Amino acid sequence: MSSLDQYGLLLGLAVGAVGFVLSLYAIARSLGKVRREPGKDVPATGGQLSRDPVWVRYHAHYYGYALLFLAFDMEMAYMYPWAVVYKQVGMVALLDMGVFLAILFLGLLYGWSQGALRRQ
Amino acid sequence: MIVGARQGTMTRLRRLVSVSMAREFSTFLIPGPDIARAHGLDIAAAGIQLSASPRHASALLVIGAVPPAMLKAAVVVYAQMMRPRAIFVLGAEDISPLPSADIATGLSQQDLIEGMHQLRTLFAEGAFRPDMSDFDAPVLQTRIEYTCPMHPEVVQSEPGSCPKCGMTLMPRQAQATTGHNHTNHKEVDATANEQTVSSHDHKHHHSMAHDAPTKYTCPMHPEVVQSEPGSCPKCGMTLVPREALATQTHELADMDHGSMDHGAMAFMSMIDVTQDLPRSIDGLPMEWIEVPFGPFFPGLPGGLLLMLTLDGDTVAASDAHTLIENNDFPSGEPMDIASFAEHLTGMDPLVPVSYRLLACRALENAAQVDVFADIARARIGAQERERIASHLGWLALFGRQTGFDWLMRRAASLQLKVQNADFQQVVALRPEITVLMKRLHWTPLLKSRTVGIGRLVSDAKLRGPVARASGICEDARSKDKIYEMLGFTSAVGQGGDAFSRLHVRLEEIFHSLALIEAAGAIALPVPATIGNESGKGEAVVESPRGMARLELTLENGRVSAAQLDTPSTHHLTLIDQLTEQQELADALLAVGSLDLSPWEIQQ
Amino acid sequence: MSAQMFFIGFFGLAAVWFGIVVFRTFSMVRSALALLFSQTALGAMFLSMQAEFLGVLQIMMMATEMSIMAIFMVMFMMDPGGLGEMDMTHQKRLSLIAGLVSFVGAVAVAVFADWGPAASVVPDAAQQTVDLGLELLGRSMLIFETAGITILTAMIAATAVAIQSVTRSNEHGH
């Protein structure tokens, strides 16, 4: 199977899944439609009607980690091709990636020392 | 036919659906599992799954007598349940404003099981019905009121323009029943930024009655100036009052942009925009939201309403109260002794024995009656049994809150076994309890989950296990000579955090076992026969949650006045300091670790 | 072949459309996720051009990066839910001109640049990854290591800018 066919298959699966879900919705719909009643569509909070919207400037206390994570995520771009040819290239690859990871690890240590690795 | 059925005639497909609904049944408990167990109901054994959110529940279980405020909340829960939805009431007479119960039975395990069975058949037959009506109640009603985005003190029921600045007033939803509470001076519609104003900076609102701005200008084209509000001919941006733009006070940052001069906001520097937002601990300007937890929240005792002001997932401020108004004693005509004892017994379904004992002691103290040592010992047996049950119940709640499923089930079933067991049965339970304790000792993550959370320094407010966990060795039992005879030692921990509270409670369970074995009998306290005595009396009892004190006046054999002091009342005031700047989960754990009983809190 | 062209075009258009959505919505989160899916569509384009590793990498990395962008937008933008329907775009004319210019420039480069002879046959996907690896460890090793340094710089810069010093933090709990 050529790679293009493979991608086609992936796409087909995704579309198929959507189709499956839609058919489920159709069955559910055939059983009756939702009745609009007062208070029903307010997000449930166990006995209190809180009508205020909650979409506000949300304080994510882990942003220190998030910043470092972006960097580490980048680095994965190199890891995989490297890993594939690692055995074939041998020592050079080990040193090469060793240096690369060492550099990254420095960054991690710096962030750690500066208190990026904690709830802000 | 069930009241909350879905509309539609029974087709074959709907029949199939109804049948499987009847088989797969999840319920929402009012007030909560803790009360269910207190009434000796074994939810798991009846094959009932608890659902955390009303959305996922198909039946509402109302257990025992429920105070009106709680029923109001129950109405909200019911309104938010998905049809088909049923109501199953155990041992409560009047549940209005809830719709009439589909099943109403007595308050016993047998009734529960039979009721569930009937409910399932009802579902299988009547999950769909052609005729039905919407459910509505005053609590759910909203009215639209109109307010000026720049002058929030201007609030009127008809649309129109602001008398101060002539801007068109904007609609917002407000609860019809309640008055001006924190929820309804925030916009529900268009302007989300309104709610940067959380309840603590009302002053902003009300200090803003300044003169109406005369000229309107475009934030991007200052040359555009006109006397009427409108949009800029050049860029179409909403015009802002010049004065407002000139003096960039908190009105701008706080009030305007959400509603009128978006352009200005997009244009203004971040400092201007955010200068009046509440600052988080790391100095970032963020917006805070008020989120209710409870009164029927899975991780908290049923009936406790916790209002948390959240800054992201961190608690910035909190406000807790109970929905059970605790009318101490019917002031006015005196009560006779028996009914007084009954009244106190029924006050807190979580710990009936302790308060019964408290009443008896106070009465006997008032009448200077002494009880025989063996009776006193049997009473202690009963009270210690209740302590074990109560602590196990707390463990179950702790397990539910932290998703520690095994603990939840184990502790719950043990509590049910203990709370009505006679002497031999309690003694026979020792091995099982020991196993539970051992298992807890080796549980991974338990320490890291609880250590350092909800730390309390020693404080006059602390009572019972909470106090002892903070190293305060105060225990009403240590003064009691019968306890001395039984060889009582009070469990004291260090650290004062959730971890040490957990451990103090575990230790107390063992101590209580030992005490029961020493006491050799268990008997519910009954008030000694008292003639037409008069006098003042007081008594203290170390209830599972801490020392409870009762002072009463006896007038020829009847209680004319009484005054009660309960541990949870004091502990409730600790919540602020416990939750502040804690991550949500930690805050909830800290509150849970206090083991509050909403039923004994006096407000 | 024609199917290939179709999907390239399709995902291309999808990418553009999501790109437009980024600016057409009031909600910060929406615009962040729209950018995410625009990038995903680009990844899908790579796939339909049979650049498998590149495509999958794009699809994977952009998802996380954009989600993290989303949280930062929610933290720092006014009214992230777009409930106030406030218009986030400004200096429309300027940006319009800038956009047009850069578009023309890109097209010009695409058309007039000499791309060398087109590869007659695409190496199979596995081979691509191997070649990429060999390239990284061979000719482009320096670039590769430089990238490492760049990332390090980025990390340090980000930390220095965003994180308050530990000393102040010690006062408040875990």
Added chain:
Amino acid sequence: MTSVLILLLLALGAYLVAVLEAWIASGHLSLATPMLAGIALLGRESIVPRKPDRIFFEVGPVLLLISALLAAVVVPLTPNLIITDLATGALFINAALVYVLVALLMAGWGPDGAYAMVGGWRFLGQLIAYAMLIVMPITAVAMRAESLLTTQIVVSQAGLWNIVYQPVGFALFFVAAMALAFLPPFDLPTATGELAGGVEAEYSGVRLAVLRLGRLVLIITLAAATVVFYLGGWQGPWLPPWAWSALKILAVTATMLLAGRAMPRIREADLLAWCWKLGIPLALLNIFLVGVLVLVFP
């Protein structure tokens, strides 16, 4: 044809996961429970909260299902029982599973409810914690296999399973996989006692059914992936390959489901701290060790 067969097997697997979950939760085994629950959900109302982000709210559950499904595509049950053997399979699994995060973010933000929103953003934090511990161990696995082909990875373990060859990597991957499937004790986004359902809280009826289905598929997929990467896939004596795959996958699933019940939920702060201060260094160490091993014993 194999595709259809595998999809059926996947459905079966998801169903078994549901049965297992119900069994563990309620204590008594019933094969019908999940089916009944599913049908019941179809019959219940499925509401959309007021003023939601409608698109997000609708897309969330579907996206969860799709991403779990696509991740399953490259998982081989036997040498040729695999939907499609992508050349970058090991990477593709990550790519597909990252969209679990996107799905939960959408589901969390969509309904404009506090519990759901907190749950959604919590999961972003959770991803920041576990993501590296998924990616880095897989790199080490690929180093040994000299390929990203999942089938190749299984073959490379013929002599010695990776669980023995790189135990550290396995431990990290297993934990990270549980975090990715937000199984207890990592169920931060859906925490019952803390958020009353979190991202699930506002979903009801058929939408909830889709959401839960997606989660089941996700769990079984991750278990299968663990088997492929570390437990030698279909390899094993006496029994036929498919039997081995099935046994191993079920075993891993059961372990994942059981582990959570025995301990309280982890604190997000701890999760992040441990993953970054302990997990990532260990993962790098693992890569280095494997690198040496690969060179020393080719």
